[in-house]
Amino acid sequence: MTDDETHLSAEEYWNARYGSSERIWSGKPNAVLVREVTGLTPGRALDLGCGEGAxxxxxxxQGWHVTAVDVSSVALDRARDHARQAGVADRIxxxxxxxxxxFPTGTxxxxxxxxxxSQFELPRERILRTAAAAVAPGGVLLVGGHAGHPTWWEHPHPTMRFPTPQEVFHDLGLPADAWEVLVSEEYERDVTDPEGRPAVRTDNVLKVRRLAR
Incomplete structure (x- = not known):
């Protein structure tokens, strides 16, 4: 974040970032989401930090009724357009x-x-604890994250934390008798850097289920 950006609100910061380009993301769903959600029975889903809506x-x-959340009005406008073009606007x-x-209401x-x-200040641990509290009995919390800064960043953000999946689980403080860990792992994926050169990023995923009672 530059000195000029430090005075911005979260909405202003992210609107400026999305407004700097016609599209920020690929328009494709995150591969880990597809992998870990395929096979689950569709119900009500909450997508936190939905960006442009992929x-x-x-x-x-896939049949889910989705509540999709983002701080950026620019991103949400693009996401609505994507949903209309995909014919699923009535499900989101x-x-x-x-x-x-x-935070959205409901379970x-x-x-x-x-x-x-986020390079902008974000209470990620508190948000994820609130997210866990919103999971219905029998439901799943899926958290995907980066394991570190991209190698091409010349000036990594000093306060941005990249917890391991084990640290994410610990930070959630979930009662052991009420949750089960389904997936907790790191993985590598091939990407391209801003110059179009091949690179590798290490990411991680935590998937936990609230036990039905």
């Missing part, structure tokens, strides 16, 4: 939230938080 649209296509409720301040069969990292 994950929410994919979930809706787009909501604007600064998750540091407010969900799936809560997905994919790459919820």
């Amino acid at each position: 994950d929410a649209v994919w979930l809706a296509r 409720d787009w909501q604007q939230h600064d998750l540091a301040v407010s 969900f069969d799936l809560v997905s938080a994919q790459f919820l990292h």
